[in-house]
Amino acid sequence: MPTNHRDSALPVSRATDGQGRKRLLVVGNGMASLRFLERLTEGCPGLYDVACVGAEPQAAYNRVLLSSLLGGEIDEAATAFRGLDWYESHGIRLITGAPVTAIDRENGQAIVGDAHVLPFDTLVLAVGSLPIRLPKPGMDLPGVITFRDLSDVAAIRKAAVEHAKAIVIGGGLLGLEAAAGLAKRGIDTTLLHVMDRLMERQLDHEAAGLVRRAMEERGVRVILGADTAAVEGDGRVERLRLADGTVLPADLVVMSVGVRPSLALAQGAGLATNRGILVDDRMATSDPRIFALGECAEHRGLVYGLVEPSYEQADTLARHLSGQSVAYEGTHLATSLKISGLPVFSAGLVDTPADAEAVTLFDPGAGLYRKLLLREGRLVGAVFVGDIAEQASCKALIRSGEPVGDVDDLMFGRPAPQSLAA
The missing domain is CATH 3.50.50.60 (FAD/NAD(P)-binding domain)
Structure with a gap:
């Protein structure tokens, strides 16, 4: 049994270790x-x-x-x-x-x-x-690999030889990362996602569109609404068939559809x-x-x-x-990351509910998007792409539920403090 200490068969006695611990x-x-x-x-x-x-x-x-x-x-x-x-x-x-x-x-x-x-x-x-494997035919063929740990990375590298065609299934964070990593290695990479936008849990349509563009600019072909029907091949992966009949050649299929x-x-x-x-x-x-x-x-x-x-x-x-009185009350989820070099942040609600107001700034040419969701003057959601400088303030306001002071400060950034010098 691999170990970094001397004992391979440890004692079975209980209660304490002789030092009262x-x-x-x-x-x-x-x-x-x-x-x-x-x-x-x-x-x-x-x-x-x-x-x-x-x-x-x-x-x-x-x-x-x-x-x-x-x-x-x-x-x-x-x-x-x-x-x-x-x-x-x-x-x-x-x-x-x-x-x-x-x-x-x-x-x-x-x-x-x-x-x-x-x-x-x-x-x-x-x-x-x-990692979850889709319950579809061919998912046990050699060349179908999950993307979860160091051994998976080693297996993907071994399969991603020169001129190989790779397909990544899953448009969540791990799927995007796997596709970006393969493309960076010069591999012909296609990303399939069954939903109508990437990272649908964290991004709305406008933000997801900017992320898709960033992926495509880095050589990843993105196909949305892509329902995988089967992986096929004689003894190993050779192609992937979609539910609409489309057939995509593949030497490697990376599965990233959740855990x-x-x-x-x-x-x-x-x-x-x-x-x-x-x-x-x-x-x-x-x-x-x-x-x-x-x-x-x-x-x-x-x-x-x-x-x-x-x-x-x-x-x-x-x-x-350690003996302290403490309770875990849950976590207000926030996502802050870089996808193909593009900064992305989201927290709280993503899509606009009927009882909330959306304040947006969208400049597709600059790759910049900001959306604040407000309900009765309180921030309940935020989605930023391209510039995420105000993420800490947004997270704090969503978690505290305190009223938003100046929406412009969150949307455009707070002005630098003025010097006190004369």
Whole structure:
């Protein structure tokens, strides 16, 4: 079992580690898991005897940079967060490349691989999510690859040989990033999206149109309203057929149509689940000794697939396990990113409801779009493309619900403060 410490078979005894510390086991070593470990060790170092188990062979890395890695803008080392020495110096036993296969709640044990046992008094599940594959014929052919982790990037790079034709299915953020990364490598790339606009959850039609233009300017062919019927080929991917009969040649198909929470471990342990692992405001599951956070958790009916909510949940749980009285009340979602070099921001509502007013600024030639959604003088949504300088102010106003002072300040930017000098 790959690990960075000496013991391969760990002791099974429970309760404490001989120093009066309870055993804390974290399952999953992704971005949310690392954030939790950082906050816990900052706030109360040495409070727990901590072990962390990750299924991937690497320690936690920055998934946000996968498209830059795919496009050759950075190397794999640039995606790393903390070296193994950080875990060791903070007293965390990190086990990598070893999935937890079962949880024995009665005896407080987690089974790693086939037979290794890790004891726990407190368990944190940060097992993330799994990429969705469309239930269509041919999705198991060699050459159909998801875009989710470092191994996927390696597989896409191997398949994206010179003169290859690539098709990316999915016009959400990950799909756009995958398509941009492939195009940057000089690959003939087509992006398919079943909806009538890209990133429909974050952008309205005008903003999505600017994003589409930016993608096309970088060599990505975009086809909207594209319903995939099947992937076809003799032994491997050769073409993709749409529901309208259109046939597109393909050597590589990248699947990016969303993710679903990883539930098998929790369900096998008898924890309450719905779309995700059900948690309360302190991130506790139906078993008070077991907590969940990040993409696998469902809080107040919502499953978040973004980094910011995962970090807020990690902060809440770290404070709770440090003895503080704290509650996670949900996250007001906001998106701030660059798509093919084009800055994009959205928060709150995207499309204009009947009871709200939209104030817009649109200059297609300059690639600039700003929309503010106001309800009774309060900001309930914002979409910016091209210039996102006022994003922090918009996020604060949407979250606080305070009345907007001067709409022009949000639309055009606040004037620079005047000098007090005579």
